[in-house]
Amino acid sequence: MKHSLCLFMCLIIASNIILISKPGYAEDTIKVMTFNLRYGTAMDGPNHWNKRKDILVEVIKMYDPDLLGTQECLDFQARYIAEQIPSYSYVGRGREKDGSSEQTAVFYKKDLWEVLDTKYFWISETPEEPGSKSWDTVCTRIVTWLKLKYKPSGKEVLYINTHLDHKGEIARQKGAEMICERIKKDGDNVPVIITGDFNAVGEKSEAWKIFINNGFNDSWLKANEKVGPLTTWCGFKDPDMSSDTRIDWILYQGPLHPLKSETIIYNKEGKYPSDHFPVITVFKWGL
Numbered sequence: 001m002k003h004s005l006c007l008f009m010c011l012i013i014a015s016n017i018i019l020i021s022k023p024g025y026a027e028d029t030i031k032v033m034t035f036n037l038r039y040g041t042a043m044d045g046p047n048h049w050n051k052r053k054d055i056l057v058e059v060i061k062m063y064d065p066d067l068l069g070t071q072e073c074l075d076f077q078a079r080y081i082a083e084q085i086p087s088y089s090y091v092g093r094g095r096e097k098d099g100s101s102e103q104t105a106v107f108y109k110k111d112l113w114e115v116l117d118t119k120y121f122w123i124s125e126t127p128e129e130p131g132s133k134s135w136d137t138v139c140t141r142i143v144t145w146l147k148l149k150y151k152p153s154g155k156e157v158l159y160i161n162t163h164l165d166h167k168g169e170i171a172r173q174k175g176a177e178m179i180c181e182r183i184k185k186d187g188d189n190v191p192v193i194i195t196g197d198f199n200a201v202g203e204k205s206e207a208w209k210i211f212i213n214n215g216f217n218d219s220w221l222k223a224n225e226k227v228g229p230l231t232t233w234c235g236f237k238d239p240d241m242s243s244d245t246r247i248d249w250i251l252y253q254g255p256l257h258p259l260k261s262e263t264i265i266y267n268k269e270g271k272y273p274s275d276h277f278p279v280i281t282v283f284k285w286g287l
Contacts (some may be wrong), residue, residue, distance in 0.1 A: 066113070067106065
């Protein structure tokens, strides 16, 4: 019975990979993934970075996102992904004052995207001060901001990637407000995509409501098709189908339409690439 269940799950995963990477998604679509990598120095025993890094690279290759927003990405992890998948370049900076520690690095396909602008700011009352913290945040939190031009069409998009605090409720709300205010001020009236581990449950949390009330859409809710479990945190285990901990989101604003969103449960003989499931959305340009 257990063998049959594993085989069934593998068939589902394989069919979804084919669907989401098939050539039918033409140049008027873009694939966006958000992925908390789990920081590579964590004492995770059998799930240590060195024992799962190739599975992580495998799943990125299989789903082949055009844009990939990562969280808990240390410099050596970013370099490893870029070395293993040379079609990507990445932009990222460590969140601490000296540039060390975790990044919210963004990977982009070099043949598809031209970087027009790169910014970083910190979720604090002094956002331009590297390493700054405020409110009830436990960790320093950074935002990576990229303005990109899509080479096939010349269209531009603003891509924002972040990781909100895992304990500070006020800090999460302030972070959501800050990102929305920055976009209104400096967004240049182009489509916006936001990815991240928000440490807040979609549809229920105040941080999620702040984004929605500021004109953002949740691609999981708006997609024509949804695949995979609702929960996006797994702790290196099989998905709990009764859980609603959807804390990794892909939000958007402007003339984009999500065709398909998937919570990816790819694993290899029960070993998962991270303690979060990656989430991917295929967007079509235009409404």
